[in-house]
Amino acid sequence: MTKTTAKPATEPTPQQIEQLTRAFERFTRKFKVAEAAAAADNALNALDAQTLVFIGDNPGCLMGDVARYLNVAMTTMSSAIDRLVKKALVERRRPEDNRRSVALTATDQGKGVIADQVAGYRAACQMMLRSLDPTERNELIRLTEKIADNET
16 A cells, blocks of 8 residues: 655746735725725724724723734834824723722723624625625635635
8 A cells, every 4th residue: 555645836927926915915905995085084003993992892901902902012002092092082091800900991982983894895895796696706705715824
């Protein structure tokens, strides 16, 4: 009995890399436009908007949690949190069980801004998916999730 081994995946060609690069630049621009439109209404830069969305999804999180998730330095995160607190979008609270830490929570106003952000992302996705037939849509979603879940 002979043992078969899986054929190694081939490397993408330079032409494929260039084509995908150009496609992702256009793809990313659509999201940036949607994000900028939602953020402009609330005068948020991209980091502040992403920080606010993370806090909204993770009420009571710590500043270090947000910094790790967004892969930014603690000093950068501290500045972003300060801006969001000044705009009354985020609230700092000291948990009773650990008075040295500071838990972050989106305010009601912050939750409204998050809803605007999410609506912008969804509108951009809807616009992109409209150009595909239903089978292509499912394939795009499947492939995008495969790429997003790849740890290497």
